[in-house]
């Protein structure tokens with residue numbers, strides 16, 4: 015792919031999604047600018063050492079967003095959400111709309127917004143999904159080439175400490191024979207870079223993105239093989255769900271469909287021929303975190 019001179023501005027480049035998009039854009043020969051809160055942070059310095067133009071900014075500071083957009087040809091927009099505990103759903107909506115509007119004012123040609131697979135015209139009752147539906151509705155009104163990607167649940171979330179791996183078990187939302195789509199964070203950029211390479215083709219599209227689909231028993235088998243010992247899979251117990259409205263809300267959305275993921279995996283493979291299966295991700299970029307989780311006790315901070 016040829017080098018494009020005007021940069022793509024990536025939000026969240028020190029995080030999972032923006033980091034993945036940055037990697038893929040750099041690999042495709044695209045110039046990248048990253049808006050970061052602290053250019054002196056270890057992650058920001060690493061980005062700069064890889065040729066990323068790092069600029070200081072904050073989602074709460076519209077002037078800094080506008081300044082960062084000067085001369086860019088495209089924007090990858092992602093915001094943190096309320097389950098991290100650092101901002102409200104209303105903040106997320108305000109930030110998402112501010113970034114979109116700033117892109118229009120700056121004359122940016124292409125805008126890619128990362129939403130979530132569960133977002134829908136119908137309210138889900140989960141604030142951090144409905145916030146994204148609200149931002150999506152605004153993005154669809156933009157007078158520029160926009161594309162919305164909807165990432166399903168990240169595989170990388172499965173190997174966070176707190177789901178029981180250190181005790182030889184693994185608990186999650188799906189029943190043992192229930193399917194759920196997952197997305198390797200590493201794949202996100204590989205889906206998004208082709209969108210930036212062909213703005214016209216993808217303009218006006220909303221694309222749910224996923225890497226693979228697995229059942230609880232398939233997770234059990236893959237984890238047991240990778241651990242070299244038995245890992246028993248179960249759905250979160252009724253007791254745990256009854257005590258956690260956040261978890262039970264998500265579980266209900268899996269049972270009713272939206273959280274299960276509905277990406278067209280054949281289309282995903284065309285968009286990203288290097289797409290990872292759950293097993294290949296676990297043997298590759300997921301391996302280190304999985305090994306760490308096997309030896310780490312803890313509790314996933316889901317009790318909100």
Ligand SMILES: NC(=O)c1ccc[n+]([C@@H]2O[C@H](COP(=O)([O-])OP(=O)(O)OC[C@H]3O[C@@H](n4cnc5c(N)ncnc54)[C@H](OP(=O)(O)O)[C@@H]3O)[C@@H](O)[C@H]2O)c1
Pocket residue numbers: 025026027028029030031032049050051052055057071072073074092093094095129130131142165166167168171
């Ligand atoms: N987990 C899942 O399965 C899943 C699935 C689909 C969608 N999502 C959505 O993904 C989003 C989070 O993306 P992620 O996982 O890539 O995030 P992440 O890894 O937690 O990274 C957050 C990024 O946002 C930046 N950031 C935070 N506050 C900022 C501010 N005030 N101004 C500018 N930048 C700020 C951080 O930069 P610094 O800290 O370096 O400043 C960091 O780069 C959420 O909206 C979530 O709902 C998650």
